[in-house]
Structures are given as structure tokens and as C-alpha cells.
Amino acid sequence: MLKKNLNLTLTASRHTFSPDSPLMVACVDCKSGLDVHQPDMAQPERLLGTCEQCGAWYLLACRADRRDMVVMRLPEEAEIAEAASRLGIGPAPGG
Numbered sequence: 001m002l003k004k005n006l007n008l009t010l011t012a013s014r015h016t017f018s019p020d021s022p023l024m025v026a027c028v029d030c031k032s033g034l035d036v037h038q039p040d041m042a043q044p045e046r047l048l049g050t051c052e053q054c055g056a057w058y059l060l061a062c063r064a065d066r067r068d069m070v071v072m073r074l075p076e077e078a079e080i081a082e083a084a085s086r087l088g089i090g091p092a093p094g095g
């Protein structure tokens, strides 16, 4: 396994958040409503948002004490490929 620190630029936005209201988050790219998933039951404030319309993924960090939510767009294929190439992993031979 290759491990290396990489600097990635993530697009982030901050939204108001109320623990009492249903979570409604729009995709930054296409403005569609995100499907919200909770991958870790032990961390209910950390959610994953996926956009069915354009395929974007977001990390949603809800901060009830600050009444806000930080929405970070996760890297796309091109950025993942770029990260992989910096790690020295190229496309599979003959692929």
C-alpha cells in the first residue's frame, strides 16, 4: 500500500442547521435535492449526501451547537485519478 499526504481542493459551503427541522440540502452544482445517508450510526452528525441528478457526493457535517452545517463536495473521478497518479499508481496496463 502506498500512503502519502496530498493537498486536495474541496469546495465547501456553510448552511444554517436546526436539529429540529428535516434536513434539506441542495446540490451545489445542479441545485437538486440531495439524498442523505448516515453511514455511521455512532456519528449521526456526519452524513453523506448524494445527488441523483448529477452524481456528486458530499460530506455533510452538522454542528448542532453552532446551528450550522458544513457541506464539502467530495473529489470526482478526475481528482481521484490525479491523486492516484501522484501516488505512482497509473492506469492498469492494457486497460
Ligand SMILES: [Zn+2]
Residues within 6 Å of the ligand: 027, 028, 029, 030, 031, 032, 051, 052, 053, 054, 055, 056
Ligand atoms: Zn447535483
